[in-house]
Amino acid sequence: MPSSNVRDYLKERFGVNPEGEFYYIGDYWYCRQPEEKYETNGIRAVRDMDIGLKPTTYFLQLIEDEIERNRIDVSREELEALIGGSMIERELDDADCSCGEPAESSSSSKCCGKGYVAVFFEDRCIGCGFYMDELVSSRVPEGRGKELLGALGFAHEI
């Protein structure tokens, strides 16, 4: 798989153009000097799924300073709800996608923004979320989410 696919996706969805290399082996790995002989090359950056590309939580954290679009800032309560498995309401003002579907609640031709977003809390990227129909859900891996709730002192468990 050419790395131009992933670069185009990241540019379009998040407005980023990372300087490292992308190495395709099932998914896209972000690295410096990839070689087949290694068990892993850098970090898994973007998953290649049947439904399309999905950035990993670790990768979004790494490129957080460059993210220009599809960023969702959440409060402490919203973060707890999201990581706990609930959805939160949000309208994206800076949505930019190529899905071609207009927003249902709007009479304008503005794009619906459906797709993956970067979730931020207190100006720090927490990880990946999914936006659709003005609702955001978490895509932070369950185990990592549980660790985060513990680290933030929430008694809540997933």
Add this chain to the structure above:
Amino acid sequence: MEKYRDIIPNFEAFQEECQKEPVSAVRRNDIKARKDFEERLEKDFEFEQASWNNKVYRLKHEKKPGKSMLHWRGEYYVQEESAAVPVSVLEPRSGDEVLDMCSAPGGKTTQIADRIKNEGLVVANEVSDQRMKSLHANIYRTGAFSVNALNKDGRRIPEDREFDKILVDAPCSGEGNNCRREEEEMASEQESKDLANLQLDLLEKAFNLVKEGGVVVYSTCTFSPYENENVVNQALKNNNVELEEIELEFNHERGLQSYQNLDFGEEMEKTVRIYPHHLRSGGMYVAKFKC
């Protein structure tokens, strides 16, 4: 630890420290840390910065340094203060190609990636399948994307690439961390001597993998001279390498010139021993080779 009374200066201070809990320390990871790192760290912990390394923070009265959002995000790595020394001695720079031969769980690997600002290459090798998991988790969490992981016996790493710098943080009897435990939990002298054979093999493999003029740093977290000065002395005798003097900006001891009936020579003064009372941390031995 009585067996080391004759080789550890200020043995009373050493013994006293071994009775205490070590001070928790964390190392800031500038790959992920934001500009307001210290301000945020202060909200979670009471801390002081280590005088010799401004990325190392001693946490006062803290027993759970891994429980914070900063840690979750990889903005810091929980690491004993003395464990940060070998990479400081290695001095990796942006653009370097570095091998960490015995890398799990990845504290020193991620420290190297941070030092080179993810510009260059870090090959992190680990022999244990099980320990690869913790290595991967720490590479991802800290954003160390310049790290490629290799799962091999360090003695069998293919010699198809040469490195600028190599860290051999060798498997050891761990007395530096275990001094706070009961005497019966310690490795025997024979176990220590057996480990020394593996340590020497790993060190000599590193000499084959390093570029001419490159640097190899050998470290252990044990006090046993069999695993430290004796290994280094054997390596010097068998190979065309030399020791480079290590300078440290905190209290420490120089390597031993002899132990029991073994004579290691004056060269060992170039190596260093860090005891628990020096940094209120674990013990460490470090030697630096110019190849």
